Amino acid sequence: MSEQTTSGDSDLPGLDAAARRVVGATGKAPIRVIFVPGLGDRLPPLVHLQREALRTWQALGVRTTMFRVRWSSDVSFQDRLDRLDQMIEYYEQRGERVALMGASAGAGAVLAAYARRRSVVAVIIIAGKFLEPEDIIKPVLLRNAPFAQSLSTVPKLLEDLGPDDRARILSLRSARDGVVDDEDTLLEGAVNETMRVVGHVIAIGYALMFRARRVVRFLREAVTD
16 A cells, blocks of 8 residues: 555454554544545645645544545546545555545545445545536646546536435535635535635645544544434
């Protein structure tokens, strides 16, 4: 699992040693959040900042991992979705409860993964762009082929999500995005919340740094339903 970043009860087979310690202390399996960034996942400084923000979530008792689609590469969206599914399975087999969080274009990846694997306990999308490919200028779609494929794939997959599935999705959006049409960040049936910030990139950073407690509370409520 080269893309992962990771932060003894013998009667708990299937759990790794760290997970067994968490279960022993809390009575519950640990929560693992897999974060999928947007088109900026090709920019090392931006990836670094997001990783550092996610490290602070450890203090809230949540493990985090980043998965990069590599939107500007020549891989297919389906291939990367398969890889993300393998990562989810890996952590589930370790005995962890897996949640997905995607920012901007990453929202489409986590929604598609959730539609395939309902064992995911909850999904968080931040300033998500997963609908209306016609709103994106052609050069962006050409430079980011997996993103174009995502925008064509995800709307159909969303049709398979029922009311209970959608209730386990939290969508965080800025008061005015400026990059993604404000209506595109809404998902019918999900818990849609507007943050008191303006701007696309600012919304992502604000959510990772200052909405962590809200997200973790949503995750804990989801796993106790």
